[in-house]
Amino acid sequence: MAHQATVADGGDNYLNHSKGLMSWLTTLDHKRIGLMYLASVLLFFLVGGIFALLIRLELYKSGTQIIDANTYNRFFTYHGAIMVFLVIIPSIPAALGNFILPIILGAKDVAFPRLNLASYYIFMVGAIFAVAALFLRGADTGWTFYTPYSIRTNTTVILVLTGAFIAGFSSILTGLNFIVTIHKLRAPGLSWSRLPLFCWALYATSIIQVLATPVLAITLLLLMMERIVGIGIFDPKLGGDPILFQHFFWFYSHPAVYIMILPAMGVISEIIPVFSRKPMFGYKAIAYSSFGIALIAFIVWGHHMFVSGQAELANFVFSLLTMFVAVPTGVKVFSWIGTMYKGSMHYYAPMLYVFGFLELFTIGGLTGVFLATLAIDVHLTQTYFVVAHFHYVMVGGTLMSLMAGLHYWFPKMFGKMYSERSAQISFWLILIGFNVTFLPQFVLGAQGMPRRYWDYLPEFTTLNRISTVGSWFIGLGFLYAAVYFYQALRSGKKASANPWNALTLEWQTSSPPPHDNFIETPVVTSWPYEYLPENIYMQGNS
Amino acid sequence: MFNQALAGSVPIQGTAVAARWDGLWDFLIGLSAFFFVLVVGAMIYFIIAYRHRPEKKTTYLTGSHLLEAVWIAVPTLLLMIIFGWGYSIYHSMTQAPADAYEVRVIGKQWLWTFQYDSGRTTVNEVFVPLNRPVKFVMTSEDVLHGFYIPNFRIKQDVVPGMYSSIWFQATVPGKHQVFCTEYCGTSHSGMLAKVIVLDDAQWKAWNLNRPIGNVPEVKYSGVEEVSAQSPVASAQGSLVEQGKAVYEKKGCTACHSVDGTTKVGPTHKGLFGSKVELADGRTVVADENYIRNHIENPQSSTVKGFNAVMPTFKGLISETEMNALIAYIKSLK
Ligand code: HEM
Ligand SMILES: [Cu+2]
Numbered sequence: 001m002a003h004q005a006t007v008a009d010g011g012d013n014y015l016n017h018s019k020g021l022m023s024w025l026t027t028l029d030h031k032r033i034g035l036m037y038l039a040s041v042l043l044f045f046l047v048g049g050i051f052a053l054l055i056r057l058e059l060y061k062s063g064t065q066i067i068d069a070n071t072y073n074r075f076f077t078y079h080g081a082i083m084v085f086l087v088i089i090p091s092i093p094a095a096l097g098n099f100i101l102p103i104i105l106g107a108k109d110v111a112f113p114r115l116n117l118a119s120y121y122i123f124m125v126g127a128i129f130a131v132a133a134l135f136l137r138g139a140d141t142g143w144t145f146y147t148p149y150s151i152r153t154n155t156t157v158i159l160v161l162t163g164a165f166i167a168g169f170s171s172i173l174t175g176l177n178f179i180v181t182i183h184k185l186r187a188p189g190l191s192w193s194r195l196p197l198f199c200w201a202l203y204a205t206s207i208i209q210v211l212a213t214p215v216l217a218i219t220l221l222l223l224m225m226e227r228i229v230g231i232g233i234f235d236p237k238l239g240g241d242p243i244l245f246q247h248f249f250w251f252y253s254h255p256a257v258y259i260m261i262l263p264a265m266g267v268i269s270e271i272i273p274v275f276s277r278k279p280m281f282g283y284k285a286i287a288y289s290s291f292g293i294a295l296i297a298f299i300v301w302g303h304h305m306f307v308s309g310q311a312e313l314a315n316f317v318f319s320l321l322t323m324f325v326a327v328p329t330g331v332k333v334f335s336w337i338g339t340m341y342k343g344s345m346h347y348y349a350p351m352l353y354v355f356g357f358l359e360l361f362t363i364g365g366l367t368g369v370f371l372a373t374l375a376i377d378v379h380l381t382q383t384y385f386v387v388a389h390f391h392y393v394m395v396g397g398t399l400m401s402l403m404a405g406l407h408y409w410f411p412k413m414f415g416k417m418y419s420e421r422s423a424q425i426s427f428w429l430i431l432i433g434f435n436v437t438f439l440p441q442f443v444l445g446a447q448g449m450p451r452r453y454w455d456y457l458p459e460f461t462t463l464n465r466i467s468t469v470g471s472w473f474i475g476l477g478f479l480y481a482a483v484y485f486y487q488a489l490r491s492g493k494k495a496s497a498n499p500w501n502a503l504t505l506e507w508q509t510s511s512p513p514p515h516d517n518f519i520e521t522p523v524v525t526s527w528p529y530e531y532l533p534e535n536i537y538m539q540g541n542s
Numbered sequence: 543m544f545n546q547a548l549a550g551s552v553p554i555q556g557t558a559v560a561a562r563w564d565g566l567w568d569f570l571i572g573l574s575a576f577f578f579v580l581v582v583g584a585m586i587y588f589i590i591a592y593r594h595r596p597e598k599k600t601t602y603l604t605g606s607h608l609l610e611a612v613w614i615a616v617p618t619l620l621l622m623i624i625f626g627w628g629y630s631i632y633h634s635m636t637q638a639p640a641d642a643y644e645v646r647v648i649g650k651q652w653l654w655t656f657q658y659d660s661g662r663t664t665v666n667e668v669f670v671p672l673n674r675p676v677k678f679v680m681t682s683e684d685v686l687h688g689f690y691i692p693n694f695r696i697k698q699d700v701v702p703g704m705y706s707s708i709w710f711q712a713t714v715p716g717k718h719q720v721f722c723t724e725y726c727g728t729s730h731s732g733m734l735a736k737v738i739v740l741d742d743a744q745w746k747a748w749n750l751n752r753p754i755g756n757v758p759e760v761k762y763s764g765v766e767e768v769s770a771q772s773p774v775a776s777a778q779g780s781l782v783e784q785g786k787a788v789y790e791k792k793g794c795t796a797c798h799s800v801d802g803t804t805k806v807g808p809t810h811k812g813l814f815g816s817k818v819e820l821a822d823g824r825t826v827v828a829d830e831n832y833i834r835n836h837i838e839n840p841q842s843s844t845v846k847g848f849n850a851v852m853p854t855f856k857g858l859i860s861e862t863e864m865n866a867l868i869a870y871i872k873s874l875k
Contacts, residue, residue: 069728142725148702149685149727236703239839242686243701276592282605307688308699309706312636316629323621327614333581334613335605340588342601347593355585362581366574369621373628375563376570378635379552379695382688382723443551446567447762448692450723453731457719459762533599 017515028113034099044086051079056471072454073140080143092263103506106187106522111180123170130163147234147245165220175209189524201266204290216252250301258297264401274502275351276343280529282335289328322372344536349423353404360396385445411495415512418488420541426480433473501538556693563695638709642677646865649687649700652729661780666735671745677709688723705830712739716760785870814872819846
């Protein structure tokens with residue numbers, strides 16, 4: 001991508017452009033909104049993570065360790081609901097996407113800055129409702145809210161539902177904003193065939209957000225009406241159908257897993273060419289496969305319900321269709337590996353996280369095929385195998401990618417460098433800790449240990465214990481990351497405009513960028529992955 | 543590592559289906575190991591071979607249609623094979639033979655109740671014969687539950703307001719673990735039961751209400767000998783007899799006959815398993831779910847040629863009574 005010299009000299013940037021708390025709370029700057037999302041998401045990640053560690057601690061041995069069954073049931077519900085609705089779903093699109101998308105497009109801001117700020121506040125109101133439940137009677141339904149349990153439990157499910165309902169609108173509005181931004185605000189010369197893959201991924205994600213989230217909203221609304229007014233929709237006692245709820249729920253929540261992973265794949269696609277110093281291998285295939293995945297995402301929800309009592313024909317069709325998800329997913333993975341071939345690879349923290357992603361996501365995807373296979377799923381569903389599968393894709397995929405993106409764009413966001421050495425240590429803690437925690441869970445699931453169990457049979461002890469010990473290393477890794485990021489913010493070395501020698505537009509402006517992103521509107525003259533054979537150097541993080 | 547950790551990590555094979563299941567499982571483990579090594583192995587090799595060296599330029603490559611065609615076609619083909627294989631095993635898991643020995647299962651926070659044709663009821667232990675097809679017809683009194691027997695590789699949700707079923711033909715005598723797998727509240731993880739598979743002699747003894755002797759415990763880790771198992775005392779008459787009593791007590795006889803004559807409503811003789819024409823034009827098979835639904839919501843399936851006058855019995859018949867009632871109607875050949 002060619003570029004005018006648009007690097008601002010020191011002075012004005014979006015961080016010092018205006019001062020004081022109010023200048024943040026009322027900002028329309030997509031970069032500040034992105035950072036506010038980031039801070040909120042990281043805070044929720046801390047809360048969700050503490051619950052995770054407590055769950056694992058309880059499972060260290062069979063029998064009561066630290067909490068009773070009712071508390072345990074609340075904790076795994078909080079953990080799941082917070083991680084899904086307040087961390088993984090908003091993490092990359094709302095935090096990194098908000099910050100990076102307009103700059104990488106060469107725009108001054110998103111299409112609707114006010115709407116963008118509104119989305120943030122809607123998200124926070126939703127979050128407050130959900131978190132308020134913690135201080136009342138809690139919620140103990142699991143993040144899936146299956147009926148009729150969720151109608152009958154005397155915990156404060158309503159608050160959590162309301163929270164998820166409200167947060168959903170934020171997701172819809174952000175999606176709309178991104179679609180319009182990508183259509184309308186691309187810099188001169190940034191044609192569709194030159195669009196960075198992160199933008200393609202966010203585009204596909206936004207479509208799912210806009211189309212699927214309303215279904216979740218309706219489902220949650222119906223559930224609230226049933227709980228409050230007693231209209232019989234899902235509870236057979238009132239003449240309703242509990243399986244109908246599962247259809248509604250997964251009609252949203254299956255596409256939602258692609259809201260979680262597509263942006264993550266976008267981040268990976270940005271980082272690999274830069275650190276391999278090579279053009280993206282199969283740019284078009286990667287761009288199109290995002291839409292392939294988004295499309296199939298809408299017609300496979302029934303694979304969560306193979307043993308629910310739905311018709312055998314439905315199971316047949318859903319299993320068949322689910323198989324096709326693995327094809328575009330495979331195309332992406334193979335293309336990423338192809339990009340490394342005959343490259344000149346630099347191993348800084350962002351790229352390490354990409355390697356971590358590839359290892360973990362491959363396992364996550366392959367075990368997805370196990371679960372898509374009808375007979376195999378009958379034994380594995382509702383066991384720890386499923387728990388391990390979705391942690392491999394959501395943590396190994398989305399969260400690793402979030403970490404990759406954070407390390408990649410951190411110098412751009414704050415104009416500072418973190419300690420590379422610390423970043424590498426924390427990476428290894430997280431990667432090894434993750435595998436130690438979750439590989440044994442595949443075996444536990446295959447052996448038959450059901451999920452959402454506060455207690456287990458003695459024969460499952462050893463593997464559970466290994467898993468618990470692994471979780472401490474993950475915790476330690478993230479704790480350490482918090483420390484060196486904090487140090488970097490306070491006293492990190494100054495970052496240059498383009499430490500990775502990357503070609504996309506966000507690197508062609510100063511670090512941190514000025515209030516309007518660029519001094520002059522940039523003009524694009526080539527595609528973003530035009531790494532020529534001699535362009536093998538980067539300044540890096542040394 | 544992945545392969546090693548998973549292979550041979552499944553429970554013992556308690557049925558023929560479990561053996562077929564394990565065959566597919568082994569295939570998937572092998573195939574996954576192959577693709578894992580392909581992807582991660584290539585990655586590690588590239589990490590070493592193509593690390594940055596100042597003197598070494600890169601090669602400008604933007605893709606290859608041939609490679610893309612290969613890595614679309616080969617996985618698609620493999621996935622279709624996996625799908626077909628998985629479906630064929632699944633299909634045999636769902637087709638219960640007509641002569642299967644039936645037990646009715648009721649899930650309830652947080653225990654399992656089993657009702658037999660003989661009229662017996664047991665809790666958290668279900669006695670079944672070896673090498674004979676057995677079918678469980680299941681429902682729940684409150685919330686969702688899941689009935690899971692790892693040794694048989696089968697599982698089915700147990701749903702309030704309807705019947706679901708599961709079947710198996712056990713090939714290993716002894717006690718097999720049952721878990722509840724659909725989250726159901728406080729004691730979800732304590733909602734355990736055992737399927738007790740009895741050999742011929744024991745099965746005879748159980749049916750004659752005699753002590754059945756030792757039954758080994760079939761655990762994930764192996765088989766253990768444990769204490770004697772005495773059968774539970776018989777209840778009031780066989781299940782069909784109990785159903786007849788319910789039928790008469792609840793007043794079904796006012797409008798229905800059991801001998802083929804038509805009264806206000808159709809006769810119940812020969813009803814079970816027959817095709818019923820409804821007033822709205824549909825034709826349905828009179829199975830457990832149809833009968834239950836007609837008792838609870840008669841207006842939703844008025845039979846052709848009759849008036850929609852039957853009252854609803856929703857909430858008036860308990861789950862155990864409902865099972866007995868259906869067993870009785872089933873017996874009216
Ligand atoms: C090759 C790709 C994938 C395939 C074939 C696949 C297949 C499946 C199937 C069949 C299930 C249902 C298992 C069951 O409940 O018995 C499942 C569960 C799940 N998957 Fe995937 N999956 C894939 C990738 C992903 C990705 C990318 C994500 C998210 C980032 C994801 C997240 C989940 C979650 C959250 C669940 C379980 C939800 C719950 O029950 O709580 N999967 N997957
Ligand atoms: Cu899904």
